[in-house]
Amino acid sequence: MTIAGWARSLAMVLAFACAGVAARAQDAKGVVTDPAILEKNRKENAECYGCHSEAGYKNPPRADMDMVKLRALLHDPAKFDGSNHVGMNCKICHGQPYETYPHPAGLKQNLSPCSECHATKSLRVEKQFEDSVHAKNLKDAFTCQTCHDPHVYKVAQKIGDPRVIVAQDNQMCIDCHNSDLRYSKFSAQLSTQKVRPDLDTLHKWLPNARLHWQAARCIDCHTPVSKVKSLQTSHEILAKDKAEKNCVACHSQQSQLAARLYRYAATNAAADLGFTNPSYLGSAYVIGATRNPWLDWGIIGAFAATILGLFVHGAIRVVAAGLRGRRAS
Amino acid sequence: MSSREYLLPLWLRLWHWTNAVLMIVLAVTGASLHFADPELKLVPFSLATTIHEIAGIALAVTYAFFVVANIVSGNWWQYVPKPPGVLHRCWVQTRYYMWGIFRGEPHPYPPTKEVNFNALQAVVYWTIMYVAVPVVILTGLVFFYPTWAPERMFGLDGLLPIAMLHYVAGAAVILFMVAHIYLGTMGVRPTSLFRMMITGWHEH
Numbered sequence: 458m459t460i461a462g463w464a465r466s467l468a469m470v471l472a473f474a475c476a477g478v479a480a481r482a483q484d485a486k487g488v489v490t491d492p493a494i495l496e497k498n499r500k501e502n503a504e505c506y507g508c509h510s511e512a513g514y515k516n517p518p519r520a521d522m523d524m525v526k527l528r529a530l531l532h533d534p535a536k537f538d539g540s541n542h543v544g545m546n547c548k549i550c551h552g553q554p555y556e557t558y559p560h561p562a563g564l565k566q567n568l569s570p571c572s573e574c575h576a577t578k579s580l581r582v583e584k585q586f587e588d589s590v591h592a593k594n595l596k597d598a599f600t601c602q603t604c605h606d607p608h609v610y611k612v613a614q615k616i617g618d619p620r621v622i623v624a625q626d627n628q629m630c631i632d633c634h635n636s637d638l639r640y641s642k643f644s645a646q647l648s649t650q651k652v653r654p655d656l657d658t659l660h661k662w663l664p665n666a667r668l669h670w671q672a673a674r675c676i677d678c679h680t681p682v683s684k685v686k687s688l689q690t691s692h693e694i695l696a697k698d699k700a701e702k703n704c705v706a707c708h709s710q711q712s713q714l715a716a717r718l719y720r721y722a723a724t725n726a727a728a729d730l731g732f733t734n735p736s737y738l739g740s741a742y743v744i745g746a747t748r749n750p751w752l753d754w755g756i757i758g759a760f761a762a763t764i765l766g767l768f769v770h771g772a773i774r775v776v777a778a779g780l781r782g783r784r785a786s
Numbered sequence: 787m788s789s790r791e792y793l794l795p796l797w798l799r800l801w802h803w804t805n806a807v808l809m810i811v812l813a814v815t816g817a818s819l820h821f822a823d824p825e826l827k828l829v830p831f832s833l834a835t836t837i838h839e840i841a842g843i844a845l846a847v848t849y850a851f852f853v854v855a856n857i858v859s860g861n862w863w864q865y866v867p868k869p870p871g872v873l874h875r876c877w878v879q880t881r882y883y884m885w886g887i888f889r890g891e892p893h894p895y896p897p898t899k900e901v902n903f904n905a906l907q908a909v910v911y912w913t914i915m916y917v918a919v920p921v922v923i924l925t926g927l928v929f930f931y932p933t934w935a936p937e938r939m940f941g942l943d944g945l946l947p948i949a950m951l952h953y954v955a956g957a958a959v960i961l962f963m964v965a966h967i968y969l970g971t972m973g974v975r976p977t978s979l980f981r982m983m984i985t986g987w988h989e990h
């Protein structure tokens with residue numbers, strides 16, 4: 458971090474220490490619960506949206522701007538309000554000087570990294586991330602922000618609905634693994650640049666791969682179960698030969714999905730229907746995992762009874778024929 | 787020396803055995819999918835999916851052939867239980883299986899060219915072939931193209947009722963098949979009905 462960065466962090470720590478009442482009992486620094494501060498943040502953020510949103514772009518407050526550049530820097534206020542960082546002031550992460558336009562040069566270096574506010578969690582995540590194929594092979598080009606758009610991302614725990622979690626988490630990977638442009642920017646870091654392998658071709662062995670993309674996450678197959686209990690997901694993206702290829706890991710009653718993707722899904726009234734893994738019922742039918750033991754035993758019982766009945770019937774036929782034969786002779 | 791009569795045309799016998807092989811394959815792979823478990827030695831899940839899908843489509847095609855051929859040949863008429871006295875004849879047939887057969891009584895309604903099925907057979911075959919099997923095939927096709935399934939049903943995932951129906955109807959068909967194979971031993975000799983299904987000739 459630059460000296461300016463350190464100074465800013467220090468200033469922030471002091472500021473938060475003073476505003477201690479507002480930041481009470483949260484695991485991240487900078488939490489705002491005070492309605493007055495929330496309102497102030499909303500107003501100040503609206504100034505940024507004055508240019509950095511679809512509406513602002515269509516109706517720019519001034520004529521001397523680089524509109525081509527701005528086009529690529531638009532944000533959706535609704536998405537920000539649905540993210541982890543809802544209610545935060547843009548300038549907490551971006552820095553005060555963005556208030557003025559044209560923005561001063563070189564501000565980018567001052568961006569707060571995730572670890573600045575999420576010290577403990579970041580430390581744990583970073584350890585796993587450093588073992589991932591991306592960190593190992595793509596080095597510094599690959600950061601937390603490469604996957605986590607801090608303006609949009611919402612932690613799975615707060616989403617709950619597995620379908621929405623899947624859509625969000627897979628988008629992080631697909632945005633790059635399905636885009637030649639973005640992928641090549643990163644694969645340029647490799648000693649020999651890699652041509653982006655096509656996702657569908659890579660997963661040909663998986664029937665209905667597209668359907669799987671909507672119901673299971675890339676990380677459910679590409680990461681091990683997190684060894685750190687306080688983390689819901691592991692950040693250690695494994696080399697491809699270690700990825701999960703065993704269907705029964707998900708398609709069985711002991712499905713790993715129950716402990717991962719579905720851990721936040723409500724076990725709602727459907728649980729009364731007597732299914733195993735009732736949390737699945739609302740969002741997916743997973744062959745082998747969504748099962749009703751009553752029905753299974755009923756069907757197994759019907760087969761057992763039928764086969765037994767037929768054996769008895771057959772035995773009586775044989776015996777009766779034998780008796781008749783003896784009587785006849 | 788028993789008498790012989792040519793009852794079953796070639797197309798029907800070919801259909802029958804194709805159908806039988808596909809059903810058995812579908813039953814084994816279907817069970818491997820439904821009861822998938824790392825501890826159980828079933829057909830591996832991935833292989834089971836592939837085989838079940840191929841056999842399932844083949845069965846749908848076979849079934850379409852069955853329906854068309856039955857209409858064209860007029861064989862469908864055999865499946866219609868003919869009043870009056872359907873219930874009575876079913877009862878007589880049931881009584882025969884539960885009692886008469888042990889005493890060596892003759893079949894109450896032996897097959898003829900005009901009336902190939904007894905009333906009980908007609909009722910059961912009709913239910914299986916025109917209710918249960920279509921249900922299995924249609925739900926199977928929805929499984930194949932999950933986008934056809936309703937998004938949600940009764941607040942649950944839309945595929946759930948489809949899957950349950952497929953499972954239950956499939957089990958019913960195979961349950962029928964188990965009994966059906968056993969009843970196949972009820973000819974003049976235990977093997978004569980199986981021989982009829984191959985040669986087309988019925989031994990009286």
Ligand code: HEM
Nearest residue numbers: 798805806809911915959960963966967969970979980983
């Ligand atoms: C679930 C699969 C099966 C279905 C739906 C089925 C259906 C049928 C039908 C509709 C007939 C009457 C054919 C006609 O004359 O139109 C028939 C006859 C017959 N099938 Fe099957 N079949 C199945 C499997 C089997 C299997 C696996 C075997 C034995 C290996 C078998 C043995 C026989 C015999 C012996 C007959 C003639 C005797 C009788 O009608 O009782 N079938 N089957």
